Amino acid sequence: MNTALLLAVRELRDRLVDRTDVLEKVKALTLLPDDLHATIDMVASYYEVSRKAIESLIVDHRDELESDGLRTISGKELSFFKEEGVISKNTPSLVIIPRRAILRIGMLLRDSQVAKTVRTYLLNVEEEARIEAPQVIDRAVKRISWREVYSTVNYKKKLGKLIGLSDGTATLLALSHTEREFGVDLSEYKRHVRDDDLEETFSPTELAKRMSPPVSAQRMNRLLAEAGLQRWGETARAWVLTDAGKPYAKLLPVEVFHPDKNVSTTKHAIRWRLAVLQKITN
Numbered sequence: 082m083n084t085a086l087l088l089a090v091r092e093l094r095d096r097l098v099d100r101t102d103v104l105e106k107v108k109a110l111t112l113l114p115d116d117l118h119a120t121i122d123m124v125a126s127y128y129e130v131s132r133k134a135i136e137s138l139i140v141d142h143r144d145e146l147e148s149d150g151l152r153t154i155s156g157k158e159l160s161f162f163k164e165e166g167v168i169s170k171n172t173p174s175l176v177i178i179p180r181r182a183i184l185r186i187g188m189l190l191r192d193s194q195v196a197k198t199v200r201t202y203l204l205n206v207e208e209e210a211r212i213e214a215p216q217v218i219d220r221a222v223k224r225i226s227w228r229e230v231y232s233t234v235n236y237k238k239k240l241g242k243l244i245g246l247s248d249g250t251a252t253l254l255a256l257s258h259t260e261r262e263f264g265v266d267l268s269e270y271k272r273h274v275r276d277d278d279l280e281e282t283f284s285p286t287e288l289a290k291r292m293s294p295p296v297s298a299q300r301m302n303r304l305l306a307e308a309g310l311q312r313w314g315e316t317a318r319a320w321v322l323t324d325a326g327k328p329y330a331k332l333l334p335v336e337v338f339h340p341d342k343n344v345s346t347t348k349h350a351i352r353w354r355l356a357v358l359q360k361i362t363n
Contacts (some may be wrong), residue, residue, distance in 0.1 A: 087188055087200055091145065092186045092264030098149060101180040103202045108195055110183070114165045118177035124186060128193040135186065139176070142189055144268035148257065149181035233259045234267075244334055245348070249274050282352035283330055291358060308361045311351065322351050329357040 088094050102128075104110050110151030111123050121139075125132045139146060155174040163170050177223055178186075185200035234255045252274050256267045283291070289301040296304075302320060305311045310326030313319075332349040 087204060088191065091266065092261055093186055094145075095261045097203045098181050098185050100203060101184050103199055104180065104184055104187075106202060107198050110180075113162060113163075113177065118179050119183055120167075121176055121178070124178055124183055126192055127183070128187065128195045130190065130193050134190070134192070138189055142185075143273070146178075146182045146185060146327060149185055150179040150305070151182040152177060178190050230259055230263055230265060233262065244332075248350075250331065256275055261289075276360065282333075282354055284352065286351070288353055288358065292362075304361045305357070309355065310360070319348070320350075320351060326351075329354050329360060 087097075098237055108120070108127060112119050113123075119127070121132055121135050125135045128135070143151075153174050153176050158174055159168075159172070162168050162175060163172070168175060184199070187193075187196040188203065190196040203245075229357040234252075237249045237255035237258050240255050243249070246254065253271055256271050256274075259265070260267045261279070284298075285305065286298040289296045289298050292301070300312070305326070306313065306320075309323060310329060311320045311322055314321040322332060330351050330353050333352050
């Protein structure tokens with residue numbers, strides 16, 4: 082397989098985006114103090130290109146990169162990096178880029194020798210996977226059946242609704258999964274999904290910091306359980322949302338990669354609305 086196909090076909094990029102170990106094999110990667118993200122300047126330095134080249138690529142492929150976790154932070158979240166001395170205290174916002182998005186940039190960046198080396202490593206991985214799943218390449222070069230795409234989105238949306246996701250979340254999840262399955266770009270459709278999923282929600286760790294005084298994430302989870310909003314599921318080994326907790330939370334899909342099996346599974350994380358703090362403190 083040549084690099085042109087990797088540059089052109091999103092499904093192939095989606096298959097390989099979890100192989101972030103390739104980055105360190107090619108070159109030492111500098112990250113922010115959280116050891117999870119890099120800035121635009123750090124990514125530009127890694128790929129030995131200008132900042133403008135990375136900024137342009139982000140503009141052209143923002144939806145794809147945001148699916149990997151690229152985002153812009155400000156306010157309290159940004160203050161952590163200011164306190165670490167990474168950025169100026171006058172900086173109003175910062176684009177942070179996780180490893181998956183850094184790797185995807187390498188798959189999309191044409192004029193970088195480092196990116197070409199990254200793609201070479203990835204193609205070796207894909208050649209091995211292609212022997213096991215040749216239909217991935219076949220679908221990439223065959224004409225897409227939009228009737229089949231439509232049917233697949235509907236089917237996946239029904240599955241999402243079956244497990245209790247909101248209409249908007251189920252639709253977004255169905256569109257994202259279908260994008261990967263068929264190698265098509267459905268970002269325009271995803272932008273028009275109307276739902277309360279734009280509402281800001283928080284993890285137990287983030288909620289814990291908003292308590293007065295702040296508490297630990299473990300304590301916050303206990304408080305939520307004591308209020309009857311969640312319970313510990315022994316089978317899933319995770320917190321499970323109760324019926325009483327549903328008005329205060331949303332279930333958001335999170336993909337988990339299993340390197341031993343080279344597959345991804347989708348779990349659903351509980352994200353809490355801010356109103357839950359008033360519920361547990363009354």
